[in-house]
Amino acid sequence: MALFPISSKFHGDFVLKLVPVDTENTMDEVARAAAEHSVGIHVADQPGRVIRARAEGSDTPFPRDMRLSETGLQPTETVEFYFE
Amino acid sequence: MALLARDAWYDLARTTEWTPRYISEDTLFPPEMSGGEGLPAEAWATYDEPYKTTYREYVDVQRQKDAGAYSVKAALERVDLYNKADPGWISILKEHYAAVALVEYGASFQESRYVRWSKAPGMRNMATFGMLDEMRHGQIQLYFPHEYIDKDRQFDWSHQMMWSNNWVALGARHFFDDMLMTRGAAETSISANFAFETGFTNLQFIGLSGDAAKAGDFTFSKLIQSIQSDEARHAQLGTPLLQMMIEYGQKDKAQNLIDIAFWRSYRLFTILSGIPMDYYVPLDMRESSFKEFMQEWIVTQFIKSIEDLGLSKPWYWDLFMTDLDEHHHGQQLGTYSWRPTLWWNPAAGVSPEERDWLEEKYPGWNDTFGKVWDVMIDNFVNGRMDKTVPGTLPIICNVSQLPIVGTPFKSLKDTSIRFEGRTYHFASEVDRWIFEQDPERYRHHENLIDRFLGGQIQPADLGGVLEYMGLGVISPGGDDAHNYAWVDKYRTGAVAVAS
Numbered sequence A: 001m002a003l004f005p006i007s008s009k010f011h012g013d014f015v016l017k018l019v020p021v022d023t024e025n026t027m028d029e030v031a032r033a034a035a036e037h038s039v040g041i042h043v044a045d046q047p048g049r050v051i052r053a054r055a056e057g058s059d060t061p062f063p064r065d066m067r068l069s070e071t072g073l074q075p076t077e078t079v080e081f082y083f084e
Numbered sequence B: 001m002a003l004l005a006r007d008a009w010y011d012l013a014r015t016t017e018w019t020p021r022y023i024s025e026d027t028l029f030p031p032e033m034s035g036g037e038g039l040p041a042e043a044w045a046t047y048d049e050p051y052k053t054t055y056r057e058y059v060d061v062q063r064q065k066d067a068g069a070y071s072v073k074a075a076l077e078r079v080d081l082y083n084k085a086d087p088g089w090i091s092i093l094k095e096h097y098a099a100v101a102l103v104e105y106g107a108s109f110q111e112s113r114y115v116r117w118s119k120a121p122g123m124r125n126m127a128t129f130g131m132l133d134e135m136r137h138g139q140i141q142l143y144f145p146h147e148y149i150d151k152d153r154q155f156d157w158s159h160q161m162m163w164s165n166n167w168v169a170l171g172a173r174h175f176f177d178d179m180l181m182t183r184g185a186a187e188t189s190i191s192a193n194f195a196f197e198t199g200f201t202n203l204q205f206i207g208l209s210g211d212a213a214k215a216g217d218f219t220f221s222k223l224i225q226s227i228q229s230d231e232a233r234h235a236q237l238g239t240p241l242l243q244m245m246i247e248y249g250q251k252d253k254a255q256n257l258i259d260i261a262f263w264r265s266y267r268l269f270t271i272l273s274g275i276p277m278d279y280y281v282p283l284d285m286r287e288s289s290f291k292e293f294m295q296e297w298i299v300t301q302f303i304k305s306i307e308d309l310g311l312s313k314p315w316y317w318d319l320f321m322t323d324l325d326e327h328h329h330g331q332q333l334g335t336y337s338w339r340p341t342l343w344w345n346p347a348a349g350v351s352p353e354e355r356d357w358l359e360e361k362y363p364g365w366n367d368t369f370g371k372v373w374d375v376m377i378d379n380f381v382n383g384r385m386d387k388t389v390p391g392t393l394p395i396i397c398n399v400s401q402l403p404i405v406g407t408p409f410k411s412l413k414d415t416s417i418r419f420e421g422r423t424y425h426f427a428s429e430v431d432r433w434i435f436e437q438d439p440e441r442y443r444h445h446e447n448l449i450d451r452f453l454g455g456q457i458q459p460a461d462l463g464g465v466l467e468y469m470g471l472g473v474i475s476p477g478g479d480d481a482h483n484y485a486w487v488d489k490y491r492t493g494a495v496a497v498a499s
Helices: A026-037 B008-016 B041-048 B055-079 B085-116 B123-148 B153-163 B167-181 B185-205 B207-214 B218-247 B251-280 B289-306 B317-323 B325-339 B352-361 B369-382 B429-437 B448-455 B464-469 B487-493
Strands: A002-012 A019-022 A051-055 A078-083 B416-421 B421-428
Touching: A002 A026, A019 A026, A026 A078, A026 B085, B008 B123, B041 B218, B055 B123, B055 B218, B085 B153, B085 B167, B085 B185, B085 B207, B085 B218, B085 B251, B123 B153, B123 B218, B153 B167, B167 B185, B167 B251, B185 B207, B185 B218, B185 B251, B185 B289, B207 B218, B207 B251, B218 B251, B251 B289, B251 B317, B251 B325, B251 B352, B251 B421, B251 B429, B317 B429, B325 B369, B352 B369, B369 B487, B416 B429, B421 B429, B448 B464
Parallel strands: A002 A078
Antiparallel strands: A002 A019, A051 A078, B416 B421
16 A cells, blocks of 8 residues: 555546545545545536546546556556546 | 037947956856857857947936836825725735746846856946846835735735745746746847747736726836836847847757747746736726737737747747637636635636626637636535635646646646656646756756655645645735625526536
C-alpha cells in the first residue's frame, strides 16, 4: 500500500485535479475518489451510470477490478474518467 | 543661464564611449550579462533609440504628469470611491496593485542591467530613463493602494504579494524572472520591452483605463494612463536591437525570443486582464470583451509591428486564436472555485444578463463553461456551500504555473513529458515547446503541486496550502465580491438551473 497521486481529467470538468489514491485501490475505487472532486462540484451527476477510467487518449477503459498498481501508471499521470 | 539646444550636444554626449585597454571587451561586457553574441562590435554604435530625451526634460515632464495623478487622487479621496464603487471594481484594484507594483520595481533592475551591461551607448542612455520610470511606477502604485489598507486588509497584498508563495506570485515570479531578469541585456530587450511591453501592457493599462473612467474611478484611470505613456516610450528600447539582429543574420533567434515571450505574456494576462474585463467590470461599464481588446491591440497592432520588421506570426498562431475564446474562461472558473486562495474577492460575473453577454461575445459559452457554472449555481441556490470550493488542488503547469484548464467536453487535456526521471505537466503544447527550448533553464523549478507532493507544505491539506500561500496570514482569503447576491436571480425559479 502506498499513497499515489493521479491527475484526474473528468469528462465535463474544466480543470485537471490532483487526486490522492492508493496503489491497492481498484479502478472503481479510484473512479469514486476522482468523482468526489468533480461530480456535484463541477460536473452534473448522472445517477445510475458507472464511472469508468482509462489512460488519457486511450479508447479502452481499465478493468473495473484492476488494481492501480497493475496499470503501469506513473505518479501524477493523467487518467480520464467518464460516465459509461 | 542659457542652455544649448538638445540637438546641439545630444548625439555627441550619448555616443561617448570607452575603449577598454586594461581589461578585455568580455570582461567589461560579460556575454552572459550583455548578450547579443555574434553581433559585430561596430553594430552597437548604430543603435539609434527612437525616442530621445534629456534628464532635464524628463524630470520636467514626469513631475507634471505625476502632479496631475496626485491631484486627481487628492480631489477624489473625498468621493469615497471605496464604499461607492461596485465590489467587482474594488477587486480589480486589489488584483492590479498586487500583481503590478513590485513587478514595476523589479523592472527598474531590468532597465538598470541595460544601463550597465548593454554594449549600445544609445540603449544605456535611454534605459537610464526607463529605470527611473519603473522606480516611479513601483512607488506610485504602492502609494495609491496604501490609503485603502485601513479599510480593507487585502490591499496589503500590494506590497506583500511578490514576497509570498501565493500561487499567482509563483507564476508571476517565474514569468518575470524568465523575461526580465535572467537573459542577456540584448535578449531581454526583445523579450521584455518589445514582446511584453509593446504588446501587452497596452492591454492592462489602456484597456482598463477606459473601464476605470466608466466605473467613476478617475484616480486609477489617470494613474494608469500616466504609466502607460512611460511604458510606450521605454518599450521602444527593444526595436533597434531587433533590427540589428535581423540585419546581422539572427532572425531565427529574434523570432524564437518573441515566440516564447508572446505566449508567456498572453497566458499571464488571461488572469490579469482577461478575467477582470469579462467577469469583474460591471456589465454596463464594459468597454469591450477581453477577446476584442486582444484582437485590437495584439492581433492587429502588435502583429503588424512584427511583420513590418520582416518577422512572422508565432508558429502557434492558430492555437492562439482558438485559445482567445477559451482559456480565460477556464481560469475564471478556477480562480472563482478556489477563491479562498485569492487576496481579492472575485466577482462571479454569471448572472443571467451577464451570461447573455458572454454567450454573445463567446458563442457556445453556455454549452461548455456554462454547464460547469450550472452545477455550481445549483449548489449555491440549495445552500450546499461545502460543495462550492473543491477539496483538492488543480494540476499546475510547469511553465506558466497556472492551473491546467480547458473547455469542458472539448479541449481539456494534459501535455506532459518525462525528463531526467521527472514528470512535467504543461497547460498547452506551446508551454511544452517553451520548456523544450531550454530545459536547463526551467527543469529545476518546483510548482505548487511539486512542493505539495514533496512535503514542503505542511499540514498537507487545503488549510496548510492556504497558510503557505499567505492566506489568513497577510489578509483573509477571497470570497464572492457581491456576497452571493447575484444568486438570488436563480432562486426565483425564473431561471432554469441544471440539477
